[in-house]
Amino acid sequence: MKKLQKTQLQPFFAALAANASLYLPVDNEVGKAEFKKWQDGVQMSTALNTLRSAKDFFFPQTENLMEFKMEGKRIDVIDTREECEDFVLFGVRACDAASFAILDRVYLVDPVDTYYKNRREHGTVVTLACGRPAETCFCGTFGIDATDPAGDVTAWELADGYALRANTEKGEALLASVAALLTDTDTAEVEAEQARVRAILARLPLSGLTTEGLGEGMTKEFFARPEWAALSEACLGCGTCTFVCPTCQCYDIRDFDTGHGIQRFRCWDSCMYSDFTKMAHGNPRTSQLERFRQRFMHKLVYFPDNNDGIFGCVGCGRCLARCPISMNIVKVMKALKKGGAEQ
């Protein structure tokens, strides 16, 4: 385990940025944290988490897939893919780090999504253990330890500096590249910090929430539940929850006519949208109830069904904070459990 003095933070960032683009949470014009490229003088945000998740770096909201160039009656197909440059993501929280593993299960299995893979290979993730979790946090529900996040390198904020631990070869290489700024340290300080935070986590309002009764094999049990009607009633059908979600992975592919050609791009889709998975024959989910149910069934049942029981939620709490009408996965989980208990 290595240690970085707080006074060395900016030189540390500078050293990382010398080798690759460095992104870290920075407060924006309205005082909310978002990942931004580090430049000399940029200060890291002290916020618990970014408004948007870190998934954007591997699965951006929009990306061009290919182009068609048209001249008169001639059409050329152009491959627009470019090799991604190396980059470092600093300050990713445990929840978001866990989301990458979920996205990998979608995009790195056959057929591999080469656009995603390219970025995953070139990105190095430095996570930062949580020090001051919020009431909306419930990563523990999904077995995620906010005090010991995954990532290529794990960092803990201590009173006078940061403890750093490489978890992967990429992480080793990253720490090696800045070795001059680091000193060796033992795990005692980190363990003390973890104990402090774990005590707080245990007091969080959602700390008792478990996945018991949810997950694999529950499709028949949950699909026709009457609770969906009341739960989905207030849903506006906006995409906020999906767009701030670190694990939502659905996209739409569209063509944009530029006037001199076609750009084929993909962009995030939301199962809350009325045209979600609309096909030539029409739309398989015509009501908001069905679309709402799809979102939560996917995270709580279908994804675990197809992925060895792993849930499609990491408990980051963004949807809890952002939903315009405050409907969210926690309320859904509780309602389904309660309904199950009553049956």
Added chain:
Amino acid sequence: MQRIGVFVCHCGTNIAGTVDVVAVAKALGQEPGVVFSTEYQYMCSESGQQLMRAAIREHKLTGVVVCSCSPRMHEATFRKAAALEGVNPYMVEIANIREHVSWIHKDMAEATEKAVILGRAAIAKVHLNAPLQAGESPVTKRALVIGGGIAGIQTALDIAEAGFEVDIVEKSPTIGGKMAQLDKTFPTLDCAACILTPKMVDAAQNEKINIFAYSELESVKGYIGNFKAQIRRKARFVDETKCTGCGICTEKCPQKKVPNEFNMGLDNRRAIYIPFAQAVPKVATIDANYCTMMKTGKCGICSKVCGTGAIDYTQKDTVIEREYGAIVVATGFNPIDAKVYNEYGYMDSPDVVTSLELERLMNAAGPTNGTLLRPSDKTHPHTIVFVQCVGSRCDETDERGKPYCSKICCMYTAKHAMLIREKYPDTDVYVFYIDVRTPGKNFDEFYRRAVEQYGVHYIKGQVGKVVEQNGKLHVQASDLLANEQLHIDADLVVLATAIEPDKTARSLGTMLTASMDTNDFFTEAHPKLRPVESPTAGIFLSGVCQGPKDIPETVSQASACAAKVIGVLAKDKLTCNPCVAHSDELLCNGCSSCEKVCPYGAISYSDKEFRGPNRTTLIRRVASVNPAVCQGCGACTVACPSGAMDLKGFSNKQIMAEVDAICK
């Protein structure tokens, strides 16, 4: 995918002189969907059209782009040619490379490039064109004429002559209008009544003509061929079917102090009255505002003297509904109220009169039985001053007046001056004018006679003030030609007041959605080429409601108007413009935004059942457009937030495709 043919016209050298037509045809031939592209000397010529038709046949074209002169010139020509080969005429688009390119640009490279771009825009549009079918609507074979003056009478007679029914709605108790009040007419000096009253009688006796006098239009709905009008028949308190017009009631009525509007208030009539001897219909009317019986319940003399029992004090207004195929507006005019021009002393002295009042003072059936006497002391005036352009031709700063020339004043003043000099040679007559305007058949000769033979003093100049002094009217004026101030002590001053559209015109225009200008004259569909039609289909204009006119002009326009109406009524069905708005019910919110901006009332709403999710049904309010009423302006398409409302032939996508092609 369309199969588009492009036809580039040289227009002799009009286009080819500046645009490289061969290059344009070649460039456009490369566009997606274009399967044939050529150029030709004169596309609009018979052989040009044959060339197009052959290409349509040979290449199985589904769309046509003609790069030529303005679509305002030959769009119809090329649409017809395409239609002859079975291509829907609305699959033809014109790229205007003459007026918009070759005629305004000198540089060939620049002009050619622009021509190609306009051609591309037309091609982009044709790709999205859809065949449009013009709808048909039936025609009610009856016309409504609003206003029973000479304009309305003439129009009605001509329409009836062609065998169609006509209703005349006249708000006063009799038809006849302003012409009935006139004495003589210029430039022939024949008596107005002698030429008008036979026409009034003709109208009354024509079995095709229904006269609804003392009636007002309440509402009009519908569209060309299919109007529904509600007409309020005001209570006369006299049964029209029983009254013989004998006039005994009007003689016996004790209420004698009612200002006589027919004589411009220069004398009085009774509370029950017939406006003038030749009134049509010749039926008495009780003026409820003055009738003692109506006001106090005591009197009833007319009822007692009426031999036919026609008097009915309990009569109520009735509203009848009639259907029409066409509507003629013939609402005429009024002189403006002279009291706003008090510098001329109109309110101070009874001897300052308007020209129309003078007509009555000179009329044998008028208050003085045709002897010209001053209203104040009933003496014969020896010096008379005419003031021209009172309220006409005013500049913007004069809020009391009108910006336009009232057109008839110069001539009737010459008439008045001449008649006075003829009858009373001892009278001095002065006319103060800005200009004397006499462009008409025998008009200038008439005016010159007034000056040369009758010795009327025409003075170019303005009257500044008229003040009553010792029984005389002291007129201060300037003589612009002599550049001197004049002071004339006159016995009578006559104001040639401007004429303005009848006050009812504005609300009528709104009711008919017929456009008007800022002076409340009805606007014609085209100032030169469609002068008797309103832009609103099925609404026609007759007489002064459209603009100042004298009698011969009014009568010619009235007949022209009748011809246009007959043109509509003679058809069994009307073809509609297919480029109309339509509402996609699946997208429509029923919010009424479109309805609020539709100038024609073409949009209506109904509750319809739709499929909801999962086999449910939903009832929603949705808009629909009556294609026979819609004129295709497109105001609704922008008011509609959901894009449910679109315009055929000029759809959102078509226009955006043109934008894209131009900006590319």
Added chain:
Amino acid sequence: MQAMMEKRAKELLADGTVNRVLGWSAGEFPYDITPAVFETAKELEDAFVYNDFCAANLSKYLVKESRKEGKILVFLKPCDTYSFNQLLAEHRILRENIYVIGVPCYGKADVEKLKAMGIEGITGIVMQNGTYTVETVYGDQTVKAADAMAERCLSCKSKKHVVYDELLGDEGEVDADCNRFDMVEKLEAMTPDERFAFWRGELSRCIRCNACRNVCPACTCEQCVFDNPNSGVSQKAAVTSFEENLFHIIRAFHVAGRCTDCGECSRVCPQHIPLHLLNRKFIKDINEFYGDYQAGADPEAKPPLGTYDKADREAGEGGRH
């Protein structure tokens, strides 16, 4: 107030006046309140809530709810009644199926403001006497309610209900001097470059989640042009700065003259874009160009874009706005 509302709701359910109640339902935390339809007294007892965090404008739900079987009771705050009237004017809701109870509002709280004060880990909030005692996992904190009031409520245009069948509590007043255009004026006073920079900064954060549109009581289109592949402008993502501008300009234009300034768009924006400043610009312009107009104040009023005056100013004429 909550008890009074619950009581009336139960009475109206019991006497059959209504068969459903549209109100607010308590959540996991003191502040995450969800609009909900209650059908029984028990449901009301279990979850019905009305407090300073009941921010959601319920009127838009009536587009669907008023078309269902039976009459529904809805609780409307003063500003929600304007939206209600506007929906009524546009025939989007069926008045005969709705029973409106006006409820007072003294300004709603914004939990983001509490969080911005560094208050985290909120487990409870005690609201009384104009203060909030916020219980958190990190200890209790007391703040003035006024300091936590939502931005939109600081410039509240009206505490008067413009429509109701029944009113609970005291009726408020229209506030003509609410200073709601202050920020618009500030922007107008900037140079075009500054304005451009300001809006680029704001709109570039847009993630096109459509929350602003979907919550907006004026945006009730059966299908939005931006969702309709046939409209020519449909788009799912804020791909370029142009798309961001297009979406927000057209959205503001489509609600121009119809927006009641309820402020829901800015409240729900996950990216904290002050979207209401676009709508307020149109409201301010309409007031200045065509005379004062408050959408929703009078359902019979002629909407400014559905009428005209011959003496209207020319487009682009006059001043810097």
Added chain:
Amino acid sequence: MQVNEYKPKIVAFCCNWCSYAGADGAGSARLAYPAEVKIIRVPCSCRVNPMFILRAFQRGADGVIIAGCHPGDCHYTSGNYFTRRRMALLFSMLDYLGIERERTRVEWISAAEGAKFSKTMSEFAATVASLGENKRLEDLRCKQ
């Protein structure tokens, strides 16, 4: 003469009854105006949706002008009055967003005013040229 002289792209929406005819009139009288002005015929100025204007800017236009009948002369009675209100608000909004207001314009040009058409278009083209390329409402995807 300068090589690659900047030529703005200008879209002119002209109502069929007045301004398009006015443009024809300009042509008949051989009254030149810059070739960068390209006309799209619409039935009435009130057919012009703000979306068309933004679309033009997106696709590379540097200026958009809407020309219709004079107020009071609308073929459809009231269309241009609605145009006037809509565009007054839209232009004000564009200005509020910091987008050059000079790039958009509404003009009333009658069928008889060929000279005015030519003069208006020349002036507008010059104004737009002086502003340079439209950057603030461009869409980079549409750049060649």
